[in-house]
Amino acid sequence: xxxxxxxxxxxxxxxxxxxxxxxxxxxxxxxxxxxxxxxxxxxxxxxxxxxxxxxxxxxxxxxxxxxxxxxxxxxxxxxxxxxxxxxxxxxxxxxxxxxxxxxxxxxxxxxxxxxxxxxxxxxxxxxxxxxxxxxxxxxxxxxxxxxxxxxxxxxxxxxxxxxxxxxxxxxxxxxxxxxxxxxxxxxxxxxxxxxxxxxxxxxxxxxxxxxxxxxxxxxxxxxxxxxxxxxxxxxxxxxxxxxxxxxxxxxxxxxxxxxxxxxxxxxxxxxxxxxxxxxxxxxxxxxxxxxxxxxxxxxxxxxxxxxxxxxxxxxxxxxxxxxxxxxxxxxxxxxxxxxxxxxxxxxxxxxxxxxxxxxxxxxxxxxxxxxxxxxxxxxxxxxxxxxxxxxx
Amino acid sequence: xxxxxxxxxxxxxxxxxxxxxxxxxxxxxxxxxxxxxxxxxxxxxxxxxxxxxxxxxxxxxxxxxxxxxxxxxxxxxxxxxxxxxxxxxxxxxxxxxxxxxxxxxxxxxxxxxxxxxxxxxxxxxxxxxxxxxxxxxxxxxxxxxxxxx
Ligand SMILES: [Zn+2]
Numbered sequence: 001x002x003x004x005x006x007x008x009x010x011x012x013x014x015x016x017x018x019x020x021x022x023x024x025x026x027x028x029x030x031x032x033x034x035x036x037x038x039x040x041x042x043x044x045x046x047x048x049x050x051x052x053x054x055x056x057x058x059x060x061x062x063x064x065x066x067x068x069x070x071x072x073x074x075x076x077x078x079x080x081x082x083x084x085x086x087x088x089x090x091x092x093x094x095x096x097x098x099x100x101x102x103x104x105x106x107x108x109x110x111x112x113x114x115x116x117x118x119x120x121x122x123x124x125x126x127x128x129x130x131x132x133x134x135x136x137x138x139x140x141x142x143x144x145x146x147x148x149x150x151x152x153x154x155x156x157x158x159x160x161x162x163x164x165x166x167x168x169x170x171x172x173x174x175x176x177x178x179x180x181x182x183x184x185x186x187x188x189x190x191x192x193x194x195x196x197x198x199x200x201x202x203x204x205x206x207x208x209x210x211x212x213x214x215x216x217x218x219x220x221x222x223x224x225x226x227x228x229x230x231x232x233x234x235x236x237x238x239x240x241x242x243x244x245x246x247x248x249x250x251x252x253x254x255x256x257x258x259x260x261x262x263x264x265x266x267x268x269x270x271x272x273x274x275x276x277x278x279x280x281x282x283x284x285x286x287x288x289x290x291x292x293x294x295x296x297x298x299x300x301x302x303x304x305x306x307x308x309x310x311x312x313x314x315x316x317x318x319x320x321x322x323x324x325x326x327x328x329x330x331x332x333x334x335x336x337x338x339x340x341x342x343x344x345x346x347x348x349x350x351x352x353x354x355x356x357x358x359x360x361x362x363x364x365x366x367x368x369x370x371x372x373x374x375x376x377x378x379x380x381x382x383x384x385x386x387x388x389x390x391x392x
Numbered sequence: 393x394x395x396x397x398x399x400x401x402x403x404x405x406x407x408x409x410x411x412x413x414x415x416x417x418x419x420x421x422x423x424x425x426x427x428x429x430x431x432x433x434x435x436x437x438x439x440x441x442x443x444x445x446x447x448x449x450x451x452x453x454x455x456x457x458x459x460x461x462x463x464x465x466x467x468x469x470x471x472x473x474x475x476x477x478x479x480x481x482x483x484x485x486x487x488x489x490x491x492x493x494x495x496x497x498x499x500x501x502x503x504x505x506x507x508x509x510x511x512x513x514x515x516x517x518x519x520x521x522x523x524x525x526x527x528x529x530x531x532x533x534x535x536x537x538x539x540x541x
Binding site for chain 2 (some may be wrong): 132135136137138139140141142143144145146147148149150153156157158160161164206207208209210254260261263264267
């Protein structure tokens, strides 16, 4: 593997649009909320919006950078890059594109942006991007006809085998949401700010056994953005930069889009163990150096498997790790200190990176004392996903 | 409900294409045919254009015994019917590791059509092919499974 050039780019601005319930921002439109997020990030950075000269997106984002650039008054439109594939894996790829673009001189200020308005209900798809009644693509012929319909089903299949192999319990899944809700209580941007109990979790509607409604993230609207530039350019801006220590997007063997035909040792995972190995190696850091973890939490098993995949415990020990409070703010590894997809907003991961930046600036609502390294890790999705290590 | 089949309602039919038509037709004839590399003999599912093991693009169909073991499974509420405590309105989706394959284990995602309630299925249970037809004629079927006890 080639030598990685670490700390070659940094985050200098973060921002987001208004957040709302599913479909509520449709009157504004994807372009407008993306613009709101980028302008908010520019104001945060102290950067003139027309100086943005690159765009990095993921999740097949339909908001065209060419349109955004016109709305922003972009003077020199030097770069755009999109990461293919849906679900929760694309953020590190978008960060990698931004990182590479500024580190190599392709662009000066690249904004990573995601805008989402859920007029199509992702939570009721019969296949990726396919609503009930629509024709399915060829690749869905091996799943959709069998009722493998909900995004939750992908996690539920992994969760069942995790339970069978390691004795993981639904109480432990519940603890992931309990933690997210607890962290969202004082987050004014969060949608679900009431704490829940294990009993409330178990009483919630069955979505896809073993997963219940309170194992699932919300459906929501919103946009978020972060601005990436070089450490040299960052000196002229408003905040001390948060360094991107390293990024890694290394897919698992035969993973595709979270296939049921991965090799056996990869199946019960988020699909990022090779990315974890590469990320720690590139950063010269390990799990013990991480002060805050931002794990993609579309569904609760994601957090339990991420703890294992990213080396915070042995394989199979993610359940006990959360059961004894390990992911709480006072625990061994504070996880999703903003509430995450389960309680704050669901924008397919980018809001977790915003929280990582806030933690390292020292401005988070649930600030972890002296936090200096934050990890973002993708969830299950189209390969390759991976992770980002931020440091200050 | 011995004659009934536990399948989700309202799901789309597969796209019938040259790369998969043989397996739907084989299932209608009571066989489990899976794509096999014509060069090295590795089985693969779902079908792909190239062989992960040797790189060949030549392949043919290979008839397997049709048996396998449950690798994982879920139960999904079926809102089109009303259940009872003894027989809740749920269908299963199961991942089955196929027997008699060459190469990396081949798993198929399917339904165990004679399993009706969450106590009926376990990781490691053995199952066997039980095709369920689709389309207008009787020449195409989905490779579903039944319990082997
Ligand atoms: Zn071959």
